[in-house]
Amino acid sequence: MAHMTVQEAIDQALAEEMARDPSVLLLGEGVATKRRALVDAFGAERVRNTPLAEGIIAGTAVGAAATGLRPVIDLLFAPFLCYAMDELVNSAGKLRYLSGGQFSFPLVTMAMTGAGWGVGAQHNHNVEAWFAHAPGLKVVMPASVADFKGLLKAAIRDQNPVLFFIDIGLAYTSGDIPDGEHLVPLGQAVVRRPGEAVTLISYAKTVAVCEQAAQTLAGQGISAEVIDLRTLKPLDEASILASVRKTGRAVIVHEASRSGGIGAEVAATIGEHAYDALKAPVLRLAGPDAPAPASYPLEQAFVPQPDAVVAAVKRLLG
Amino acid sequence: MSVNTYDGRVQDLLQTMLLIRAYEERAAALQAESGVPGTCTSVGQEASAVGVVAALGADDLILTNHRSAGHLLARGADPGRLLAEVMGRRAGYCKGKSGSLHISAKELGVILTSTIVGGELALATGVGLSQKMLKRPGVVVCFFGDGAACEGRFHESLNLAAVWQLPILYVCENNQWQAFVHRRETMLGDSIASWATPYGIDSATVDGNDVEQVRALATEALDSIRASGRPFLLETRTYRLRGHFEPDDQAYVDPDELAAWRARDPLPRLQARLLESGQLDARALSAMESDAQRRIDAAVAFAIDSPYPAIDELVTDVYA
Ligand SMILES: Cc1ncc(C[n+]2csc(CCOP(=O)(O)OP(=O)(O)O)c2C)c(N)n1
Ligand SMILES: [Mg+2]
Numbered sequence: 001m002a003h004m005t006v007q008e009a010i011d012q013a014l015a016e017e018m019a020r021d022p023s024v025l026l027l028g029e030g031v032a033t034k035r036r037a038l039v040d041a042f043g044a045e046r047v048r049n050t051p052l053a054e055g056i057i058a059g060t061a062v063g064a065a066a067t068g069l070r071p072v073i074d075l076l077f078a079p080f081l082c083y084a085m086d087e088l089v090n091s092a093g094k095l096r097y098l099s100g101g102q103f104s105f106p107l108v109t110m111a112m113t114g115a116g117w118g119v120g121a122q123h124n125h126n127v128e129a130w131f132a133h134a135p136g137l138k139v140v141m142p143a144s145v146a147d148f149k150g151l152l153k154a155a156i157r158d159q160n161p162v163l164f165f166i167d168i169g170l171a172y173t174s175g176d177i178p179d180g181e182h183l184v185p186l187g188q189a190v191v192r193r194p195g196e197a198v199t200l201i202s203y204a205k206t207v208a209v210c211e212q213a214a215q216t217l218a219g220q221g222i223s224a225e226v227i228d229l230r231t232l233k234p235l236d237e238a239s240i241l242a243s244v245r246k247t248g249r250a251v252i253v254h255e256a257s258r259s260g261g262i263g264a265e266v267a268a269t270i271g272e273h274a275y276d277a278l279k280a281p282v283l284r285l286a287g288p289d290a291p292a293p294a295s296y297p298l299e300q301a302f303v304p305q306p307d308a309v310v311a312a313v314k315r316l317l318g
Numbered sequence: 319m320s321v322n323t324y325d326g327r328v329q330d331l332l333q334t335m336l337l338i339r340a341y342e343e344r345a346a347a348l349q350a351e352s353g354v355p356g357t358c359t360s361v362g363q364e365a366s367a368v369g370v371v372a373a374l375g376a377d378d379l380i381l382t383n384h385r386s387a388g389h390l391l392a393r394g395a396d397p398g399r400l401l402a403e404v405m406g407r408r409a410g411y412c413k414g415k416s417g418s419l420h421i422s423a424k425e426l427g428v429i430l431t432s433t434i435v436g437g438e439l440a441l442a443t444g445v446g447l448s449q450k451m452l453k454r455p456g457v458v459v460c461f462f463g464d465g466a467a468c469e470g471r472f473h474e475s476l477n478l479a480a481v482w483q484l485p486i487l488y489v490c491e492n493n494q495w496q497a498f499v500h501r502r503e504t505m506l507g508d509s510i511a512s513w514a515t516p517y518g519i520d521s522a523t524v525d526g527n528d529v530e531q532v533r534a535l536a537t538e539a540l541d542s543i544r545a546s547g548r549p550f551l552l553e554t555r556t557y558r559l560r561g562h563f564e565p566d567d568q569a570y571v572d573p574d575e576l577a578a579w580r581a582r583d584p585l586p587r588l589q590a591r592l593l594e595s596g597q598l599d600a601r602a603l604s605a606m607e608s609d610a611q612r613r614i615d616a617a618v619a620f621a622i623d624s625p626y627p628a629i630d631e632l633v634t635d636v637y638a
Binding site: 023025045048050051053055056058059060061062063064065066067068069071086087090091095096097098099100101102103104105106135136138159160 | 379381410411412413414415416420422423424429430431432434437439440441442443444445446447448449451452470471474475477478481482634635636637638
């Protein structure tokens with residue numbers, strides 16, 4: 001086991017994959033400035049600062065991915081993805097299909113989002129569901145330091161365009177990472193805490209919110225299972241359904257706004273495939289339909305808190 | 319079908335232009351008479367497409383847009399598979415999933431076609447980066463319109479290609495129209511080539527209705543890219559003689575302007591020049607014309623005979 005921060009885990013994943021595969025390269029505004037060690041190890045050709053122009057960064061990555069390179073791009077903050085939507089959604093997501101399978105687009109787009117830094121809605125906007133709705137893309141949003149490394153490595157090796165969201169609230173936390181090659185396959189959720197009476201389903205920093213709530217509930221004799229989705233597309237429906245079939249109850253928790261969010265997809269999946277197992281309605285706890293504010297107490301209030309999760313579970317258990 | 323390369327015979331350029339004209343006119347007729355899906359035809363722009371493609375080597379790569387039939391046919395595309403694609407048939411270059419608007423044919427080096435205006439400009443830098451980093455010989459040719467030059471991506475693409483010294487030949491086919499808006503309404507001045515200068519990119523403007531001049535300038539531009547590793551912008555001045563997308567009655571087009579450009583139609587111009595100089599006689603010309611028509615007849619028969627894709631193709635090729 002090695003103890004490190006999320007930033008170090010990301011650096012380690014990049015370094016290992018760049019060493020393993022000479023076609024991996026890193027592009028973005030300041031990547032060569034901030035990740036000096038990678039420049040030293042792999043050269044300025046493969047770790048490139050770019051102009052401040054997200055559309056052309058993404059487009060360059062898409063064109064390069066189709067013709068033999070395996071780019072990782074750092075677009076900094078998730079709202080900046082709006083400038084790169086065409087390249088990611090219309091080109092990376094569609095040109096494989098529209099060309100009858102002639103091209104593939106192995107590329108990873110990293111972006112930070114979420115409460116924790118007080119930077120307001122033009123730097124903090126959880127847009128992961130937009131990309132889950134776009135065909136041809138995969139979406140990953142890790143919750144643990146080990147997953148940041150393992151999922152990033154798997155995303156880089158994937159043959160498809162992957163959106164890799166980094167929750168700002170987790171970006172400077174630290175944790176343990178297994179020694180040796182550590183890969184976490186895309187599309188696999190994980191049970192963070194086993195339980196019997198209710199399933200708490202989440203991803204990114206609200207996984208810890210659910211774990212805290214489960215701890216509190218345990219003190220009151222209620223056994224809650226916590227599932228970390230890890231990959232939002234493709235969604236691990238089998239793990240979600242297996243847990244809900246066991247517990248009969250589900251609360252979905254995420255920071256992104258409720259309407260059209262990932263929680264809606266998870267709830268609908270449960271309703272379609274495990275209705276017979278449900279003992280109570282499926283609940284969602286999510287951020288409000290509002291831009292994210294900068295003010296610290298407002299920003300914290302945006303994120304579902306453990307108390308609210310506990311209260312929701314108690315409501316379900318009547 | 320393999321990539322067409324041209325050895326310099328002007329008769330070959332004419333033959334290809336005749337094929338493109340016959341293809342485009344038949345596609346428009348099929349739309350009008352048989353309900354085949356409409357297309358963005360390149361009638362009037364054949365010299366621009368053929369002049370540039372005839373200057374390419376087998377390793378060079380092409381990115382194009384919605385008005386791509388000329389580029390594809392000049393590069394050696396089978397008109398039957400092209401029409402099959404337009405009709406959404408299985409034998410099309412993209413299994414019928416593209417339709418006319420984003421046809422690519424990797425086997426011909428025609429890759430990553432985008433119908434998002436300016437989309438191909440954003441992808442071209444990535445292809446250029448691959449060529450450079452993987453030390454592959456081919457230059458990347460990116461065709462786009464005067465409308466695309468008004469998109470921000472044009473400027474982002476030129477700037478990055480200049481800064482990173484990417485081997486890209488940008489070809490702006492300035493056909494004076496941006497769908498239903500005349501170019502005059504969208505920019506001050508008449509020159510798109512001059513927009514390359516502040517980015518540090520060399521450029522040239524050519525009469526896009528003169529295939530030999532286009533080929534000569536494209537050859538020079540490619541030589542300069544191969545020698546310097548730097549991008550180049552070639553603006554071909556031409557005109558969209560048919561509408562934006564079939565059917566289009568062109569009621570919005572100034573008849574005097576249209577007549578003036580019809581008088582400069584690249585096909586009669588080249589034919590007259592070749593007949594006058596004795597490089598071609600009337601019999602040979604009419605043989606070439608019937609050959610083009612025969613190929614298009616065969617293409618139509620092939621496309622109509624090709625089945626539609628199986629319905630389970632609906633969800634294939636989404637993920638690799
Ligand atoms: C981003 C975007 N905006 C608008 C359109 C609709 N559209 C398709 S072609 C076209 C005109 C493009 O003009 P130009 O780039 O000059 O190419 P041309 O059609 O003249 O060959 C427009 C507006 C589109 N496909 N994509
Ligand atoms: Mg135009």
